[in-house]
Amino acid sequence: MRTPRSLLASVLALSAAGAAQADDDTFKYAMIDPFSGPAAVVTERIEKVLRFAVGEVNAAGGLNGEKIEILTFDNKMSAQETAIQAQKAIDAGARILQTSVSSSNTFALVDFVRKHNRRNPEDQVIVFDGASHDPAITGEKCSYYSFSWVLDADMKTAGLAAYLKDRPEIAKVYLLNAEGSSGQTSRASVLEMVGAARPDIEWVGDDTHPLQKITDFTPYIAKIRASGAQAVITSDWGADLALVLKAAGEAGLDAEWFTYFSTGPGAPTAMAQSGLDGLVYSVFDGDAGIRNAALEAHEQAFRDATGGQSASPFPGDSSALKALKLAADKAGSNDLDKLIPALEGMEFTTIFGAPAVVRPEDHQLVTQMAVSKFVPVDDGALDEEGTGWGWQNVALIPAETITLPSACEMDRP
């Protein structure tokens, strides 16, 4: 028994080592995200968007002739594991470490890389935050070595506040958020920003529920109905969002829903089933419902390549690769000490056809925001997850409206 087992072990070790040091003349880009567990459905889609964007850059010659190679690392949705996997990624030669799914993992990665770069000035790496959207990542925790490629939660709330100014008939609003930092930060910023933009709004309810533990949301729907709310603002995501919207549809609740995460994988399926026609709004960086020829072409190409899924829920990866390619061209080198200054202030056009800039003082992406509603679409139009339903844009909020002052005090080398 001993020999075959140790043989097997060494074969495994060898193949692992082989996978880790695949190719020496590529630019290695590590993706550190939960590839197992309930959040893996999100990672799956992010990986597709990232591979598609990298494929485009490589087809156009790569970064100064170097092809980008993606390495994947499973952080099992844990901050500790994120740091362990980050070290593995660096050992495998990665120069950019990207994480997207949870802001606590992003914080862990930013901290890890800050220390690593201080201790290894010859072997520095940078962090890309692909989708985690916590304002603190480019706020009090900001770092010279990290970049955020999506609008943060406060910018989206500012956009929602601006949109609600044009909807004066909405006067009674209900807040529904999960416990935990993401839900509670959103709740506080909605109360502050929407409250300031629309002081006449009456908050008819303010509920906090456990995160991803509830199977039956009908009691909340009964409560929302009894409160007379015309609209519900929720930062719920994943199963919580799907279940609450299905319960609302089933009960025939006619309140409007303003959501931050309804473009993500799985939500459109539940929303189409709920039958809430035109009642669910997405407050996000953008979606497939924006009328733009380049976006439609991009979406169509992505859908053809991946079997009908939408690229829009994760615009951060597309933006990151566009900016990276431009910065590498501008710097004429792939050295990080030339790439980072080139990335700062980089201007480019997002997949939504909107101008975007990497703000130099905090490395936060600044671009427009979209408010769209979910409706049945015509045959042949871009639908979501094969449901026959899709997004219809109702407002584009310009970048100036949602730009907030930077809270970053950056340590520059």
Next chain:
Amino acid sequence: MSIDVLAFSLLNGTLYGMLLFLLASGLTLIFSMMGVLNFAHASFFMLGAYLGFEFSQGLGFFPALILAPLCVGLIGAGVERFGLRRVHRFGHLGELLFTFGLAFVIEEAVQMIWGRSPQAYPVPAALDFTAFEIFGTGYPAFRLFMLAVSAAIFAGLALLLNRTRVGLIVRASLTHPEMVSMLGHNVPLVFMSVFGAGSALAALGGVIAGPILVTQPSMAAGLGPILFVIVVVGGLGSLGGAFAASLIVGFIQTFAVAIDFSVADAFGLIGVTAPPAALGALLRDVWNVSVSQVGPVIPYLLLVAMLIFRPMGLAGKRA
């Protein structure tokens, strides 16, 4: 609480409780008969939802309502016959670990077959209408159908266990397995049948819950813990206890949400409006937490209290 919220909470609480009962009835029988806390029970529920989804796409919802539980029942019986029975000789810990592992295997298998994204499992067209209206709000027919199915299963199980010869043997095996075996009954067969039937009931719960909950790989993990609460609170081996506990948990979770009463309000009644500064930051945090926020935790508090004060549960015969 206004009268319409009360009415809807009653309806929804009953329905959720009945759904929980469909799952808990099988679990409590298995637990009390074999001493196995079946961690994979909620996975059979999920399997039921997925098979129900698959069959209803090809054959329609009503055949799926029969076929999916049958398939899962067979799988459950197979698991008992070829898995649990072998592990049995290593004691209860081995059985526990076996079902624990099985839950992961089923979840991974479901992800490999159907993928990680939720499935579009719609309410069947025949039941997709409003059954009745109260206080200007429609109540969906499919929910009434769920209620009817659960009630029928409860009545059927109660009759089977209390009025038939099969029920007599099952009940005897619960309390005196050695004696039943010595009387010449095939106790392993009884175990296998009970495990299979329990799994089939969980699957039936899955088929009818799939369209209103979301059919996705994490649906088992979400429901598992609450089932253990019901089994323990209801009492080992007691179908009536499981029924009562299911309804209690259903009502607690439904009604708690509607109650916005907090510590601050309680003290407000006696004229105290701010937390005493001497009690520090911890109390200030607790001060404004309302019943609706802690609602989902109350069943677990009930579990702890029950284990301390009445370990045999509401209607259990053994501690």
